[in-house]
Amino acid sequence: MIKFLLPLFVLTSCAYVHHTQVGEIKYNPNYERIPFEVLVSETGFDLQEAGAIGKAVIQDKKAGSNLKMITDIVGLFQMGPRTGAPVWSGDTYADKVYGLMYEKCPSGQITGLTSIREMNKYPVVSGEIVKITGYCLKQKTNPVRKKI
Amino acid sequence: MKLVVLVSLLIFSVSCAHVRSVSQTSVPKKRGQVVKAEVKNNIFFLFNFNTNYLNELTTQLQDQCQKGSIEGILTKDVMVTYFPIIFHREHITAEGYCVE
Amino acid sequence: MLNKLILSTLIFSVACTHSVHLMHVGDFRPYQKNTSGKKIEAVTEQFVILGFTQETDYIDLARANLLKQCEDGVIQGPVTRLSTSHGFFSWTNRVSMQALCVRFAKN
Numbered sequence: 001m002i003k004f005l006l007p008l009f010v011l012t013s014c015a016y017v018h019h020t021q022v023g024e025i026k027y028n029p030n031y032e033r034i035p036f037e038v039l040v041s042e043t044g045f046d047l048q049e050a051g052a053i054g055k056a057v058i059q060d061k062k063a064g065s066n067l068k069m070i071t072d073i074v075g076l077f078q079m080g081p082r083t084g085a086p087v088w089s090g091d092t093y094a095d096k097v098y099g100l101m102y103e104k105c106p107s108g109q110i111t112g113l114t115s116i117r118e119m120n121k122y123p124v125v126s127g128e129i130v131k132i133t134g135y136c137l138k139q140k141t142n143p144v145r146k147k148i
Numbered sequence: 149m150k151l152v153v154l155v156s157l158l159i160f161s162v163s164c165a166h167v168r169s170v171s172q173t174s175v176p177k178k179r180g181q182v183v184k185a186e187v188k189n190n191i192f193f194l195f196n197f198n199t200n201y202l203n204e205l206t207t208q209l210q211d212q213c214q215k216g217s218i219e220g221i222l223t224k225d226v227m228v229t230y231f232p233i234i235f236h237r238e239h240i241t242a243e244g245y246c247v248e
Numbered sequence: 249m250l251n252k253l254i255l256s257t258l259i260f261s262v263a264c265t266h267s268v269h270l271m272h273v274g275d276f277r278p279y280q281k282n283t284s285g286k287k288i289e290a291v292t293e294q295f296v297i298l299g300f301t302q303e304t305d306y307i308d309l310a311r312a313n314l315l316k317q318c319e320d321g322v323i324q325g326p327v328t329r330l331s332t333s334h335g336f337f338s339w340t341n342r343v344s345m346q347a348l349c350v351r352f353a354k355n
Contacts, residue, residue, distance in 0.1 A: 018269075018270075019269070019270040021273075023273065026277075045265075077334075078264070078265045079298075079334055079335065079338065079339060080296075080332045080334040080338075080339025081267070081269070081332050081341075082332065082334070083269040083270070086266060086334060087266055087267070087268075088265055088266075091267070091268050091329070091331035091332075091333060091342060094268050094271045094331075095327075095329065095344065095346065097271060097273070098325075098327045101273070102282040106281060107279065108276055108280050108281045108282060108284075108348075109276070110276040110325070111275070115270075115271055115272055117268070117269070117270050117271060132271070132273055134273075165302055165303060165304050167341065167343075169269075169270055169272075169330065170270075170272070170328055170343060171274070172272070172311065172326045172328055173274045173326070174275050174277055174278075174322065174324050174325065174326065175315065175322065175326070175347075176322060177321060220323070222308075224304065224307055
């Protein structure tokens with residue numbers, strides 16, 4: 001039964017939002033707000049989930065138990081607070097957003113920023129995502145003039 | 149038995165501070181008067197029924213800087229665990245500069 | 249064969265994992281181009297064993313380092329990252345602050 005359900009299980013995913021922050025939104029009638037989005041992500045790997053799934057799927061009970069024991073032991077080497085699934089490549093993958101924002105808006109006139117830390121969860125693996133959305137202020141070609 | 153009790157007391161007497169979030173705004177060139185605000189919320193058995201204490205943060209900052217704007221604010225949200233499950237404290241601080 | 253597989257898995261998996269908790273982006277006023285200022289960065293960390301720590305001064309230290317790099321300018325668009333690197337019964341909390349230091353800009 002598990003073998004028939006496994007492909008269905010592997011194809012499903014869930015999206016989680018861990019943290020959201022909203023910044024100030026500036027208004028100026030002579031400027032238009034052009035939306036932009038910056039997204040960086042890294043693949044997360046949930047070792048405990050891998051061990052639990054392995055134990056459920058492997059027919060040999062002893063091998064399944066051994067696998068679960070291995071993941072539990074390895075888990076001792078990966079202690080600490082976590083948001084989403086841990087990643088292997090380092091914690092600096094999200095630092096790129098700083099440069100990417102200026103690429104999207106070279107004038108630096110950025111407002112209405114929303115920073116979202118989210119996760120797309122698949123079985124065992126996940127996409128750990130940092131998303132920044134905002135508006136780049138661009139001067140209108142026909143600015144608003146006051147009537148005399 | 150006495151050793152177990154002693155070790156448990158030692159473990160529970162040390163608190164565990166965990167930073168939940170940190171944020172900051174643009175810092176001005178003129179950094180004169182520093183203004184600070186802090187609020188604390190005690191949580192027993194993980195039950196918390198209101199978050200109104202957070203509104204005091206901006207009130208405290210404004211009271212210290214009535215004739216100016218407050219810029220360069222660093223906000224820190226720390227959860228301190230004194231006794232796991234039984235007693236936690238949420239400690240939020242905001243520190244900035246009063247620019248007149 | 250199973251022992252070799254277990255051993256290789258252990259060796260492969262004992263590498264450190266990391267977790268980014270949040271990424272905050274502050275406001276960008278006064279609006280300046282990226283080229284009109286200097287990028288500044290401050291990174292501090294705190295090593296914690298089994299979660300026993302009573303202070304979070306590493307964040308204030310990062311902030312002080314950032315301010316020191318731009319004493320006579322405006323710090324614009326601060327980006328703050330809070331993350332943790334996991335380890336054996338211990339971990340390292342890290343905060344990284346990046347910003348643009350614009351000198352002689354009007355507030």
